[in-house]
Amino acid sequence: MSLQMLPDGQETPDVQVSWEDQTRINTFSKLNSRLSNLEDEQKILADEKEYLEDVSTEIELIDEDELVQYKVGDTFYWIKQSEVVERLEKDSEKTEESLILLDDKVQSIKDEMEELKTALYARFGNAINLER
Incomplete structure (x- = not known):
């Protein structure tokens, strides 16, 4: 949520915030944060998938019997x-499955x-801003 100044002459509506309202606001904030993290993960996985597709295309140009370095963890093996x-x-495939779950x-x-x-908008109208 972001804080914004009200235009000159406009006053804050006098709305009481109940415990239930505050819980909804807090939940929304937590979900918003979680969503940002998941979208970052999506970007990373999408980049990884694209990288794997590019590498696959390049590897297919090499002779089948030729040895290629393949990274497993922090170590490269000749395979x-x-x-x-x-x-x-x-x-x-694993990356694609992870992307689908995400x-x-x-x-x-x-x-x-x-x-x-x-x-929340039904309760508070323009007195609350829930846009990202």
Whole structure:
């Protein structure tokens, strides 16, 4: 949530904030923070997926019997090109599955935030700003 100055001549509406309202506001804030973190993770996974696709394309240009360095953890191993292609496909599938799960979480949070927005805007009108 952001703080904004009211235009000259406009006064703050006198609205009582109940415990339930404050709980909704706090929940919205937590969800907003969680959403930002998940969107950062989405960006990282999308970049990783794109990288894996690019590497797969490059590796396919190499002869199948040739040895290629493949990183496992912090160590590089010499592995046949055909096995590297298989590993890259598996890594790409795992990344895609993680992206799908992350997309579901993001959508779930967005849906919950929309419900809270509706309730809070109905209660407070323009006295509250819930836009990102």
